[in-house]
Amino acid sequence: MKREKCMSKTKVNEMKIFLGAISLALSLGLVVPFGYTATREVGAGRAYSTIQAAVTDAQPGDTVLVNAGTYSESVSTERDGAHGKRITIKAGGKVVLRGGFNIKHSYISIDGFEITASGGNAIFVDRDANYCEILNNNIHDFGPYRAIYMPKKVKVPAHFAPTGCLIKGNWIHGSKAAKVYIALTGINHIIEDNEIGPGVIIEDAFRPFGDNHVIRNNYIHDVKSGGGHTDVFQIFGVNNWRVRNLVFEKNTIINWKGQPWMADCTPDSGIITIRNNIFQNIRGAGISYCPQTRVYNNVFHETGYGKIGKAIFIRSRSPRGSGEHSEVRNNIFSRTGGYRGGWYSVAQGARSTFKGDHNLVFPRRRGFREAHGINGKDPLFMNPSTGDFHLQSGSPAINSGTTLTGFNDDKDGKIRSDIWDIGPYEYYGSASTSPPRK
Numbered sequence: 001m002k003r004e005k006c007m008s009k010t011k012v013n014e015m016k017i018f019l020g021a022i023s024l025a026l027s028l029g030l031v032v033p034f035g036y037t038a039t040r041e042v043g044a045g046r047a048y049s050t051i052q053a054a055v056t057d058a059q060p061g062d063t064v065l066v067n068a069g070t071y072s073e074s075v076s077t078e079r080d081g082a083h084g085k086r087i088t089i090k091a092g093g094k095v096v097l098r099g100g101f102n103i104k105h106s107y108i109s110i111d112g113f114e115i116t117a118s119g120g121n122a123i124f125v126d127r128d129a130n131y132c133e134i135l136n137n138n139i140h141d142f143g144p145y146r147a148i149y150m151p152k153k154v155k156v157p158a159h160f161a162p163t164g165c166l167i168k169g170n171w172i173h174g175s176k177a178a179k180v181y182i183a184l185t186g187i188n189h190i191i192e193d194n195e196i197g198p199g200v201i202i203e204d205a206f207r208p209f210g211d212n213h214v215i216r217n218n219y220i221h222d223v224k225s226g227g228g229h230t231d232v233f234q235i236f237g238v239n240n241w242r243v244r245n246l247v248f249e250k251n252t253i254i255n256w257k258g259q260p261w262m263a264d265c266t267p268d269s270g271i272i273t274i275r276n277n278i279f280q281n282i283r284g285a286g287i288s289y290c291p292q293t294r295v296y297n298n299v300f301h302e303t304g305y306g307k308i309g310k311a312i313f314i315r316s317r318s319p320r321g322s323g324e325h326s327e328v329r330n331n332i333f334s335r336t337g338g339y340r341g342g343w344y345s346v347a348q349g350a351r352s353t354f355k356g357d358h359n360l361v362f363p364r365r366r367g368f369r370e371a372h373g374i375n376g377k378d379p380l381f382m383n384p385s386t387g388d389f390h391l392q393s394g395s396p397a398i399n400s401g402t403t404l405t406g407f408n409d410d411k412d413g414k415i416r417s418d419i420w421d422i423g424p425y426e427y428y429g430s431a432s433t434s435p436p437r438k
């Protein structure tokens, strides 16, 4: 077929009108080039004066770009985006939202907002909100509610929905006591690179119900109790709210006035893996009633108070669950508990299937015995007072661990050497250090 070489005069006029419409739309901040995706701008003198109005009009692939300013509204999504055509709601500059987001559809991204004082949850994530992205938001003083909330429903399996959300780069904090920071249901969520704290909390930082969630590289610090029993993460085995294949790794938790974890499990729950984390100055012990609780290569420094305070309890008691087939390996317990405490304790019902070895306890604790454990040798951290738990060259933890399966890296993400070290950091022949915390 021969290509058309020139336009008719009518077509040229049509094109001029079309281009005029485009430039008018551009001046209003509304761009819809050739029926593809639009950037819908919100703010003074823009196409939309409220975020909600722009979100209501947004089609798959569109970006709602919110200009700097303070907005008081609660924004609900109107329709699904699609794979490769997300609906992105993005702050352009400092945007304070006094209210919140209600994500009710799939493929929605919320990026860069400061969200505060809403009288409700800051970001509500409905069961239909598959593949949501919650990125780079500063969420604070939303108490007594939640920063990010996927609700559980009685009699609905917790692993039912939604699926595949990414919660990354957010800062969640504030002095107004929060109920829970991040509550999850569904499957396959990734929660990474968030900062949590300083803050006050009534219940828990994370409630990760459902399957296959990964909580990693978060910095959780200086969180006080707002009156209740507070855990870094808590799950409870009721109403079919099962938890399977939870990975909690490479997180730093410092100055937490509660337990690192409290896990009760339904009978079909299991494989709770806690690895390559730093727990520093934690008031209570990590307690699990879940099958296959795997605690690998962490450091517990100044955690578990009282003379018999343990850092970890593996428990077994109906109906809370039974921590059978659990493992505690390659951990450093440094100045935890008192003279008779300081490492882990395993209840009778979980003891015959338990494997605990290659841990290091310092200072020496009466009663700590493992075939390959180390009792009473200083692990020689670089500088615990600045939160640097890398190993010095003479550390007894170097090459004293056992090789594990399911992962092969350390807290820095470096592949471990042939003979594993104890603790979250592998030593590589010269000393690594951590940058000072902000």
Ligand SMILES: [Ca+2]
Pocket (backbone or CB within 6 Å): 398, 399, 417, 418, 419, 420, 421, 426, 427
């Ligand atoms: Ca090594």
